[in-house]
Amino acid sequence: MNSQNHHELIVSGIHLELTPSLKTFVREKAERLFRHEERIVRVRVELECDPKETVATRFKAKGHIAIHGPDMNATVESDECHKAVAMLIDKLDRMLARRHQLQRAKRHHLHAVDLDVALPKAV
Secondary structure: OOOOOOOEEEEEEEOOOOOHHHHHHHHHHHHHHHHHOOOEEEEEEEEEEOOOOOHHHOEEEEEEEEEOOOOEEEEEEEOOHHHHHHHHHHHHHHHHHHHHHHHHHHHOOOOOOOOOOOOOOOO
8 A cells, every 4th residue: 555545454365365466456446445535444355255155156245444433334246256356346435435425415504503602692
């Protein structure tokens, strides 16, 4: 990752050997998430291979984003590991974009404010 980013990326494999190329692929894809939102604390990606499953759902990619506010989780299944990672990053990116859009909309809505101090009455 870039030296200016202080984000943490954790990649783990369950029943799957993590090759250096696979780790690099996940790191390059996850950079898109870090560019999108600067308040991300940690991204954890778990890659799982279950040989007992059907070919279409053999690889699972699970993503967990620790961010200021509620954390975000996503899971995708695919027949290839790299494809599952790409689909997971796309899904997390859409979730971050939606969250950002909702926060911007919320920022511009008027809302009532409770004041602890009594206001002076106009004469």
